[in-house]
Amino acid sequence: GRRSGGSADEEARAPLPGTAHRRTRGTGTGERYNGSIVYVCTSYGFIRRDDDEGSEDIFVHLVDVDFTPRMRDRVSFELAQFRNRPKAVEVVKLEGSSEKTSRSEDASWPKDKRVALADALVAWIDGAPDGAAAPRGSLELSPDAIGAFFADHPAHAKAIKASTLAPGLALKRAVRELATSSRGSRTRGLELKPAPSGCAAAVIRTTTWTGDKA
DSSP: OOOOOOOTTSSOSSOOOOGGGOSOOOOSSOOOEEEEEEEEOSSEEEEEETTOTTSOOEEEEGGGBSSOOOTTOEEEEEEEEETTEEEEEEEEEOOSOHHHHHHHHHHHSOHHHHHHHHHHHHHHHHSOOTTOSSOOOEEEOSHHHHHHHHHSOHHHHHHHHHHTOOHHHHHHHHHHHHHHTOOTTOSEEEEEEEOSSSSOOEEEEEEEOOSSOO
């Protein structure tokens, strides 16, 4: 299935080596594809290829990239094989598309859906898994944890897929939406915290709001 998510500051978390240290070269055919970066971890990421809806996201080693990739960066790349699966190589950043992409995502995933996702997050984090007494307490922004949340919320997963947003980025936007403009009379909210370690670059936790909105 698709792999996605994002880092707390939407940047790679390690310095990148230069072209002399590439792991994989292109096939030499010159055939290139365009797509968007949908997940970045310490040493690898995933690219969602344009006009290829429903297919698996393309794996990329960061040693095959000569810039610091960020979530939603538009890129051009060639395809090679890695462990019998496609891998992006010769990755080049496409300039000038970030603002347009952001506006398009906001239009396709409106405020009411962002607020509804935030409310679902609060209920899920404060709730207990089946057979457990203690609440979950948090949601790590890692592929497995994000996948578990959306498996429990198929309607939200469908809406986010239609918007073209990466699921991890959608969760972070829902957190911001609730905190900045949709607090209302709610007493439980959400906060984004750095993760202690690993490829989960951030953790979403619930928090109790008191007093008036700042």
